[in-house]
Amino acid sequence: xxxxxxxxxxxxxxxxxxxxxxxxxxxxxxxxxxxxxxxxxxxxxxxxxxxxxxxxxxxxxxxxxxxxxxxxxxxxxxxxxxxxxxxxxxxxxxxxxxxxxxxxxxxxxxxxxxxxxxxxxxxxxxxxxxxxxxxxxxxxxxxxxxxxxxxxxxxxxxxxxxxxxxxxxxxxxxxxxxxxxxxxxxxxxxxxxxxxxxxxxxxxxxxxxxxxxxxxxxxxxxxxxxxxxxxxxxxxxxxxxxxxxxxxxxxxxxxxxxxxxxxxxxxxxxxxxxxxxxxxxxxxxxxxxxxxxxxxxxxx
Numbered sequence: 001x002x003x004x005x006x007x008x009x010x011x012x013x014x015x016x017x018x019x020x021x022x023x024x025x026x027x028x029x030x031x032x033x034x035x036x037x038x039x040x041x042x043x044x045x046x047x048x049x050x051x052x053x054x055x056x057x058x059x060x061x062x063x064x065x066x067x068x069x070x071x072x073x074x075x076x077x078x079x080x081x082x083x084x085x086x087x088x089x090x091x092x093x094x095x096x097x098x099x100x101x102x103x104x105x106x107x108x109x110x111x112x113x114x115x116x117x118x119x120x121x122x123x124x125x126x127x128x129x130x131x132x133x134x135x136x137x138x139x140x141x142x143x144x145x146x147x148x149x150x151x152x153x154x155x156x157x158x159x160x161x162x163x164x165x166x167x168x169x170x171x172x173x174x175x176x177x178x179x180x181x182x183x184x185x186x187x188x189x190x191x192x193x194x195x196x197x198x199x200x201x202x203x204x205x206x207x208x209x210x211x212x213x214x215x216x217x218x219x220x221x222x223x224x225x226x227x228x229x230x231x232x233x234x235x236x237x238x239x240x241x242x243x244x245x246x247x248x249x250x251x252x253x254x255x256x257x258x259x260x261x262x263x264x265x266x267x268x269x270x271x272x273x274x275x276x277x278x279x280x281x282x283x284x285x286x287x288x289x290x291x292x293x294x295x296x297x298x299x300x
Contacts, residue, residue, distance in 0.1 A: 021244040024254045029172035031239055032258035034119050034232020039265035041126035042229025044291040047280030049222045054210030058274050065270035068226050069263050075230060076259040079237045080252055087248045091238040119231045124149050133293035183268035186299040190275040200276055200298035207279040229266055
């Protein structure tokens with residue numbers, strides 16, 4: 001066995017390709033990782049732009065998140081139809097090329113390439129930011145940690161879809177489970193029948209002093225930044241062929257579960273951020289804490 005086989009896995013024959021196909025349980029972490037993990041940085045991106053409003057900024061996260069969820073549902077129905085129409089895989093490039101021509105297809109392909117690079121960069125940065133929030137001593141090693149994670153993700157993906165699913169399944173479901181525990185616990189404490197105002201276990205950092213008033217332009221910028229929570233939704237429609245038969249139905253089930261979970265996460269985070277009066281912190285500040293870190297400390 002060569003070194004390349006050890007690192008990247010043994011090549012498989014085309015006739016054995018069916019054995020690499022997956023079901024919805026593995027499809028959620030493989031194709032939903034980008035979308036679901038965006039719950040960790042989408043709301044935070046919106047809150048960061050609301051910092052100039054001070055404590056009042058927390059009041060706008062719910063309507064902004066509601067608009068984002070509505071857009072998410074629209075995108076969901078669009079890609080659900082795309083999966084039906086393109087059972088061999090139908091991302092933006094394929095759909096644009098076949099319906100609008102080669103130029104439109106190339107534009108879509110360029111946009112996707114840029115999007116994929118940014119998704120990887122933002123996702124890893126957000127994850128390492130959360131790690132540093134929990135372990136501040138790692139702050140001087142931010143870049144090296146990011147590069148190490150990038151190398152690990154690259155290696156895992158090169159080993160094939162099925163093996164990647166096995167590796168990504170545990171951290172993805174662990175992330176979902178812990179975040180849902182935080183949200184459910186926070187809702188139990190924050191909902192009216194549980195008491196008046198929720199008392200945080202650890203109070204969130206004091207909000208910045210308000211330096212400007214709310215405006216339509218600011219809210220549009222907040223909405224645009226918060227839409228980073230929609231990253232990766234296209235992945236399922238691109239990878240229909242990776243699902244075992246019936247591929248179209250399994251892909252649609254996977255997409256439905258991913259969108260439902262993402263909507264629950266976004267709605268829960270937005271509600272709790274407002275309930276606990278959590279505001280964004282300056283990412284360049286030495287006292288920076290991620291929104292999820294602040295929320296978890298307040299709830300648990």
